[in-house]
Amino acid sequence: MTLHIEDLVVRYGSDGTAPAAVDGVDLTVADGEVVALLGPSGCGKSTLLRAVAGLEPPAGGRIRWDDTDLARVPAHRRGFGLMFQDGVLFPHRDVGGNIGYGLERNGVRRIAIRERVDELLDLVGLPGFAGRAVGTLSGGQAQRVALARALAPRPRLLLLDEPLAALDRELRERLIGDLREVLRSTGTTALYVTHDQGEAFALADRVGLMDAGRIRQLGAPAQVWSHPADAWVAGFVGFGAVRDAGELTAATGVPLAPGDWALRPAAFEVVDGAGLAATVLRSLPGPDRSRVRVELPSLGELDALGPPGPPAPGTKVHLRFDPTHCAPLGA
Numbered sequence: 001m002t003l004h005i006e007d008l009v010v011r012y013g014s015d016g017t018a019p020a021a022v023d024g025v026d027l028t029v030a031d032g033e034v035v036a037l038l039g040p041s042g043c044g045k046s047t048l049l050r051a052v053a054g055l056e057p058p059a060g061g062r063i064r065w066d067d068t069d070l071a072r073v074p075a076h077r078r079g080f081g082l083m084f085q086d087g088v089l090f091p092h093r094d095v096g097g098n099i100g101y102g103l104e105r106n107g108v109r110r111i112a113i114r115e116r117v118d119e120l121l122d123l124v125g126l127p128g129f130a131g132r133a134v135g136t137l138s139g140g141q142a143q144r145v146a147l148a149r150a151l152a153p154r155p156r157l158l159l160l161d162e163p164l165a166a167l168d169r170e171l172r173e174r175l176i177g178d179l180r181e182v183l184r185s186t187g188t189t190a191l192y193v194t195h196d197q198g199e200a201f202a203l204a205d206r207v208g209l210m211d212a213g214r215i216r217q218l219g220a221p222a223q224v225w226s227h228p229a230d231a232w233v234a235g236f237v238g239f240g241a242v243r244d245a246g247e248l249t250a251a252t253g254v255p256l257a258p259g260d261w262a263l264r265p266a267a268f269e270v271v272d273g274a275g276l277a278a279t280v281l282r283s284l285p286g287p288d289r290s291r292v293r294v295e296l297p298s299l300g301e302l303d304a305l306g307p308p309g310p311p312a313p314g315t316k317v318h319l320r321f322d323p324t325h326c327a328p329l330g331a
């Protein structure tokens with residue numbers, strides 16, 4: 001029960017000259033695993049998902065489910081569930097009718113459909129909603145119904161494309177937790193596309209960082225955070241500058257393993273009293289800490305954390321270095 005993607009290439013346009021939207025991707029998703037594809041807009045993550053769903057034909061490579069090559073299996077025979085950003089519910093069916101739709105098409109008996117609908121409504125936290133008109137649902141409730149609809153036929157793989165992107169931040173954060181619980185408790189195998197690193201890292205067993213049609217790093221969230229593969233990945237997951245270990249050790253006196261190190265803003269903190277001398281270039285106030293751009297004679301421009309009311313540009317400050325907020329580059 002494993003999805004295998006091997007050297008997959010997807011190209012738009014019929015003449016074959018357009019750059020590949022997916023450019024040689026290898027990926028497996030094991031039984032019960034949740035893999036998130038994370039990357040900036042246009043990196044090819046939706047295209048990859050659509051190719052797995054059977055909605056875009058590959059220009060090269062293979063997609064297999066266990067030993068079965070899916071090249072000749074049409075989308076509706078793959079047994080995969082889909083959930084998109086705007087879960088578009090059927091407006092003329094009530095909530096129960098939406099969730100039961102796939103089961104009806106599969107010829108499941110009415111009474112069994114009703115039981116399954118109730119079970120799913122409990123699962124997504126909407127008990128008793130079966131008779132509600134979909135036009136009366138809030139955005140978050142509609143996405144819960146869309147999730148229940150995708151899960152109803154027990155898909156062997158669930159494909160989710162930015163399912164929470166249309167929701168406001170507070171609701172999104174609440175639903176991330178709920179979605180994680182639903183995927184885990186049902187043992188659902190899932191491929192989840194998002195540009196939001198918080199979402200990807202909260203939900204997934206493994207995260208694939210995608211850029212320009214390729215996966216630059218694939219690993220467990222903790223591994224990507226502690227060992228970003230390169231400066232691009234480090235930047236995407238919230239690190240700032242990259243500096244050589246020798247330069248950092250010379251400036252701070254802290255020994256580090258050789259190689260390049262990515263620094264989070266928290267690696268340098270403005271302190272009262274002794275520390276590394278730096279000059280404030282500009283600053284962004286924040287409720288707890290400010291973000292301060294500083295210049296050090298030995299290390300150049302870096303981000304640091306400052307007090308809530310930030311020091312003015314030109315102020316001479318002292319910094320403390322905390323190596324626990326640094327990560328060596330290289331997976």
Ligand SMILES: Nc1ncnc2c1ncn2[C@@H]1O[C@H](COP(=O)(O)OP(=O)(O)OP(=O)(O)O)[C@@H](O)[C@H]1O
Nearest residue numbers: 012013021039040041042043044045046047048195
């Ligand atoms: N139907 C299409 N025809 C031509 N080019 C397309 C089509 N769909 C996507 N592309 C192009 O393929 C590339 C990858 O697009 P894709 O939608 O897969 O990216 P994405 O990472 O999902 O982006 P987003 O987060 O903005 O949805 C982009 O350069 C995009 O412009």
